Amino acid sequence: MNGLTLVLILLVGGLGLLVFNHDTGQTFGMANDDFAHLIYLLPIAAVLSAGILAGRRGPAGEVLRNIVIWLMIITVLVAGYLYRDDFSRFAARMTAGLMPGSAVVMTTSEGGQEVILHRRLGGHFQARVEVDGTTIQMLVDTGASAVVLSAEDAERLGLKPETLTYSVRVQTANGEAYAAPVRLSRVAIGPIERENIRALVAEEGRLTESLLGMTFLSTLGSLQIQTDELKLRD
Template identity: 70%
Template sequence: MNALTGILIVLGVGLAFLIFNHDTGQTFGIDNDSFGRVIYLLPIAGLLATGILAGRRGHAGEVLRNLAIWLLIILGLVTAYLYRDDARNVAARVTAGLLPGTAVVMTTSEGGDEVVIHKTRGSHFQTNVSVEGKVLAMLVDTGASTVVLSYDDARRVGLNPQNLNFTVTVMTANGRAMAAPVRLDEVGIGPIVRKNIRAMVAEDGKLGESLLGMSFLSTLGSLQMQTDELRLRD
């Protein structure tokens, strides 16, 4: 049996145990997340051990060189594992910088999640928001008392504007307009999800882009606006 076959057997058996013990949450007294990490690391350790043993067949200098190489590999893997959250945050910052307006989930020093939005070229905080399961491009607007959907976006999320009562006067970038009050079952940005959110639908042609207003933003744990980025915490 070659090394690859052994690795596949270990992974297969480990996966079978995880599937079988999914409901209990533990395998051999270890929580399934930790057990999964062990199963993931065992084949790597086996490959490293195989490489070290194979290196012992040569001269002393070659053996020492191979040992040094494998030790560096092990240290690299351990370092990557220990600093995986930092690496994820760096990747998230790069993504946010290259794609302004993209909502990027980062890990805080306390271990929680933080959503970071960078300004777009128009100096606005614009991001993709999940509304009733549909993704809409929305402007973050702390001056708006509620979430405000454009006429077209309201139709995209399953509302029928023709059946709404436009009884509320609002001010938009296009001037005064009438809006209809509604309730949204779900609004979310990344891991931050809220249920039963107050919102309004603007008249047709009166709002170019939907607004993420305070009926959602006021439910957050914190909202920090800096020069070119907005940080949201659940």
């Protein structure tokens, strides 16, 4: 029996045990997640072992060099596994820097999902929000009682600002103004989505950027700011 066959048997056997012990949550006294990680590492260990064994042939200097190389590879793999969460956060920050407002979806320690937004240079949190199939850049504003669309974004959604009734009095940075009430069929940030959201359309020239307000934010499970990160949970 060659090494590849043995590894395949161990993998199939390990997966079978995980399926069989799914309801109990443990395999051989280990949590199923930990046992799954062990099974996952088997092919890597086999490849590394084969490389080390192959490196034993030849002059002593070449053998030593091969062993050092494989030890470095092992160190990198272990470090990558131990610091995987830090690498994920680094990648998230890179994504946010290249695409401001992009929602980064992370897995929490409880196994749930949360959407992370990074503070932009102006000090605000910006989100790429999908509204009725159209992506709109919005400022996250807990001080806004509702989702508020600029006249330009309303037009992009197929609304005609000139036909709306501006009957709601609102207070803006430019003073008092009026807005038109509308309903949005779907509003989503990453995997978090809501239907039939109450919103307002600002008068033309009153708002330069749409606001993601409390008619959406108040439906979330939690909203938490940590330094330069805004974390949203469904």
